[in-house]
Amino acid sequence: xxxxxxxxxxxxxxxxxxxxxxxxxxxxxxxxxxxxxxxxxxxxxxxxxxxxxxxxxxxxxxxxxxxxxxxxxxxxxxxxxxxxxxxxxxxxxxxxxxxxxxxxxxxxxxxxxxxxxxxxxxxxxxxxxxxxxxxxxxxxxxxxxxxxxxxxxxxxxxxxxxxxxxxxxxxxxxxxxxxxxxxxxxxxxxxxxxxxxxxxxxxxxxxxxxxxxxxxxxxxxxxxxxxxxxxxxxxxxxxxxxxxxxxxxxxxxxxxxxxxxxxxxxxxxxxxxxxxxxxxxxxxxxxxxxxxxxxxxxxxx
Amino acid sequence: xxxxxxxxxxxxxxxxxxxxxxxxxxxxxxxxxxxxxxxxxxxxxxxxxxxxxxxxxxxxxxxxxxxxxxxxxxxxxxxxxxxxxxxxxxxxxxxxxxxxxxxxxxxxxxxxxxxxxxxxxxxxxxxxxxxxxxxxxxxxxxxxxxxxxxxxxxxxxxxxxxxxxxxxxxxxxxxxxxxxxxxxxxxxxxxxxxxxxxxxxxxxxxxxxxxxxxxxxxxxxxxxxxxxxxxxxxxxxxxxxxxxxxxxxxxxxxxxxxxxxxxxxxxxxxxxxxxxxxxxxxxxxxxxxxxxxxxxxxxxx
Numbered sequence: 001x002x003x004x005x006x007x008x009x010x011x012x013x014x015x016x017x018x019x020x021x022x023x024x025x026x027x028x029x030x031x032x033x034x035x036x037x038x039x040x041x042x043x044x045x046x047x048x049x050x051x052x053x054x055x056x057x058x059x060x061x062x063x064x065x066x067x068x069x070x071x072x073x074x075x076x077x078x079x080x081x082x083x084x085x086x087x088x089x090x091x092x093x094x095x096x097x098x099x100x101x102x103x104x105x106x107x108x109x110x111x112x113x114x115x116x117x118x119x120x121x122x123x124x125x126x127x128x129x130x131x132x133x134x135x136x137x138x139x140x141x142x143x144x145x146x147x148x149x150x151x152x153x154x155x156x157x158x159x160x161x162x163x164x165x166x167x168x169x170x171x172x173x174x175x176x177x178x179x180x181x182x183x184x185x186x187x188x189x190x191x192x193x194x195x196x197x198x199x200x201x202x203x204x205x206x207x208x209x210x211x212x213x214x215x216x217x218x219x220x221x222x223x224x225x226x227x228x229x230x231x232x233x234x235x236x237x238x239x240x241x242x243x244x245x246x247x248x249x250x251x252x253x254x255x256x257x258x259x260x261x262x263x264x265x266x267x268x269x270x271x272x273x274x275x276x277x278x279x280x281x282x283x284x285x286x287x288x289x290x291x292x293x294x295x296x297x298x299x300x301x
Numbered sequence: 302x303x304x305x306x307x308x309x310x311x312x313x314x315x316x317x318x319x320x321x322x323x324x325x326x327x328x329x330x331x332x333x334x335x336x337x338x339x340x341x342x343x344x345x346x347x348x349x350x351x352x353x354x355x356x357x358x359x360x361x362x363x364x365x366x367x368x369x370x371x372x373x374x375x376x377x378x379x380x381x382x383x384x385x386x387x388x389x390x391x392x393x394x395x396x397x398x399x400x401x402x403x404x405x406x407x408x409x410x411x412x413x414x415x416x417x418x419x420x421x422x423x424x425x426x427x428x429x430x431x432x433x434x435x436x437x438x439x440x441x442x443x444x445x446x447x448x449x450x451x452x453x454x455x456x457x458x459x460x461x462x463x464x465x466x467x468x469x470x471x472x473x474x475x476x477x478x479x480x481x482x483x484x485x486x487x488x489x490x491x492x493x494x495x496x497x498x499x500x501x502x503x504x505x506x507x508x509x510x511x512x513x514x515x516x517x518x519x520x521x522x523x524x525x526x527x528x529x530x531x532x533x534x535x536x537x538x539x540x541x542x543x544x545x546x547x548x549x550x551x552x553x554x555x556x557x558x559x560x561x562x563x564x565x566x567x568x569x570x571x572x573x574x575x576x577x578x579x580x581x582x583x584x585x586x587x588x589x590x591x592x593x594x595x596x597x598x599x600x601x602x
Contacts, residue, residue: 087417091441095399102396102566104532105406105556112566116388139440140392231405255406265403265413 002281003034005043006060009271012278019285038281041066048072058281060274062262063209065182066240069301078295079280083127083152084273085262089207090131092261093177096205096231100255113201119143121173123189124208125151125160128179133157145169171197182209183299192217200225206232207261215246222251231255303582304335306344307361310572313579320586339582342367349373359582361575363563364510366483367541370602379596380581384428384453385574386563390508391432393562394478397506397532400556407553414502420444422474424490425509426452426461429480434458446470472498483510484600493518501526507533508562516547523552532556
């Protein structure tokens, strides 16, 4: 039995019509019988404890850092929806870079920064990072340096480097894009010591998870380095809810959006991403070998 | 005798060292002897009347709409600096498009618009228009349709069409970029009748001259069509000075910058553009056939 706690569209539902599906229920009696559970992290967090026969979880979100790993037996396979938002989020990253570089809507603007031919460090070589690299390289002739454990599209990177090279890369980048999932190894990855290695006129953008960057440290860094610029779509959580009221908004060298790069970007982006998750769950159920995005629990627990 | 009313850098000056040059003077006695006059439009407007032996004018600006054509004898050749700001201005156009599409810094943001694969109409096929097309096509996979009398890089356009096709093109575009010089035929080109032909969710951006769009008409259009979005770097002139205090700023579906796309973008952009103008003047003086950007007076007078 498949249970989706989120109401699937007719099209998505039809992709699962050879299986037994309960569509759009988070009733305890339905969830308790599920072998495969589909949902957004907040709903999964509330319901996963009741699923006594669970074999697999498929999230609609790209990130799984909000899942209650301690309530999920180790035998349960968890599949994320990584890659489903790549185009939307990568365009969003470029929007923040350009908005900051050209001081859009900013009175008394400082000098603009050119983008063409600049060196861009991209932290995260998954779908989003690879798509950012593609736009930057093909559109603006940037030199793209990726930092990742695994690259989805290494051909978009002029250099594809392992995480050990991070400090070296940060010091040589004009633009730094953070497109990392949040897990044990990425939490506070960009803290004071690494920010201080960056170039004076660096443009930093975060479209992954806020907590990969230390909030106090980036704030101090921007105050102390007025020529550096920072933009983010993601904000630091307080009691598991994103707190958009950051003091960063008071700084002239900051630009932000309210976590709108992915699913909340538009109904079309959300629907397409849900479909991709459903197709992945279907591939899992069909045992056809095309299932993707198996989460490594060790990264989170 | 060459007179530059603007003080050239050492490097630019050295490009003219085989000629007789007065560098950085707008004294009447110097200007009056000039056979070739180099300068920005505002300075040329004040000084050109004193140049009694003038053969040629080279502007540092791309646009020449501010020149006092009625004071310049027809025998005087006028060279613009078209193309010198192409990279900076085209990046700026993309910045405005993305900033609007993703509602950067906008509270209570509406749905984001995707850019990938969209149809972009580009009015003006010169250096700026061609460079916008290149970024949009190579970076975002947009379908690029240019409207121009002559295309500098037709290879960047999926379709390169004459001005007569304008109405047809505007109706099929998701994004409209205006990169036109201001002259008799472009003044008020986008007025109510053409704006009303556009798509409901059109994103319009102007990096040419404000007066190619009718200010009252675009204002009414944006009020009446909240899903349409407009961004501009250029503002309508009042007594020949750009008036940045437009009521457009009060609209949520507007984004702006304070005429910063070209020379004021940064000292580097300005210096590079001045060098290109000096090289062009040098080519004119050397009669080597590589002189560019001869202005057609008929377009303006």
